[in-house]
Amino acid sequence: MDIKVYHTLHKDAVKIRKEVFMEEQGFHDEFDETDGNAVHLVLYIDQIPAATCRFFPGQTQGEYIVGRIAVEKEFRGNHLGSRILSAAESEIRNSGGNTVRLHAQQQARPFYEKQGYTIFGEPDFDEDCPHIWMEKSLIKIY
Template sequence: MDIKLYSELPREAYEIRQKVFVEEQGFQNEFDETDKISKHLVLYDTGIPVATCRFFQSSYRKYTIGRIAVIKQYRSQNIGSYLLTLAENEIRQIGGTQIYLHAQNRARKFYEKYGYSCFGEIDFDESCPHIWMCKDIGENQ
């Protein structure tokens, strides 16, 4: 597996998110202004783009990860875990100490396994229940 970091939304990330979030899950407002300020990771398997996520700085030393997507034929192979770890490592390298994410509530346990804690109330993004989660990754973590 190869990973590439992009400063703008690459075609490969766009296509993965289109398949996963729009075609499979029915989201209509998938692409937004946040894509313009985000870094985008794309994971490739022998040149084929199979997973993506984005992250951006939300305030001093705090970052938000989002839009984690793995194409269907590559799920259940720990690729989401690998991508999450890569994003956390990138954030740590640029001085981030805290990471936030707005998880689909059905993915909550996945993120809890990796040290994320829920805060606030469940809210809805296009009728899909989501929860805010946070993880400290500072020097003492």
Template sequence: MIIKDYNYLPEEAKKIRSEVFVKEQGFYDEYDEFDDIAKHMVMYSNEEPISTCRIYYNSEKESYIIGRVAVLKEWRGKNIGRRILNAAEEYIRENGGKSVMLSGQVRVAGFYEKLGYIKQGETYLDEGCPHIWMKKNL
């Protein structure tokens, strides 16, 4: 498996995010202004895109943000999410980042906690889905 990064939102990432967040989970406001400034990562298995995430720096939070972490359904439970997050964290370290934050769905917060993320503040709703900010020092 390989991970490629892009300075634009590639079609492969759009396809994965549409499948996971729009079709599976019912989100409708999937694309935003951060897609234009983010670094996008896509993981491939035999040239098939299977996972994606995006990275950008948020000056207000004084931290890099990892977002839109998505793994196609048939690839879940195979450490794909862990691998793409590790690659994103490595990119952030290489670019001088000392911490990373993400807005995780509460139902998968345990996954992020196993990777060293700590819940920050209160839960909030994003399109009716409970989310919580989480942070990890690198």
């Protein structure tokens, strides 16, 4: 397993997001202007792109937004979602970030709760799919 960090939208991230979000889940507005300003991670298994996510600075100092977390169907069930999210959190921490926020699909809420995320705000919809904002502090309390 290898995770690569790209500062532009890499073709492997595009492939995974098209397959997962557009073809499987039916989203249409998958790519946006944020892709040009985000850091993109791609997780490879034997050089095959298996998972991806992106992150970018939020509106307040130390806040980052993670999104577009996707795992290819044939690689699901191997904890790759948690691995790529953990790698993004590590990159964010190294960039001086202390809080991570994400706009999760409601059905993915239990996954993010297991990763230490809590809900804030009210549920809303993105392309008719229920979503919820969640956040996690990266500050370790001893």
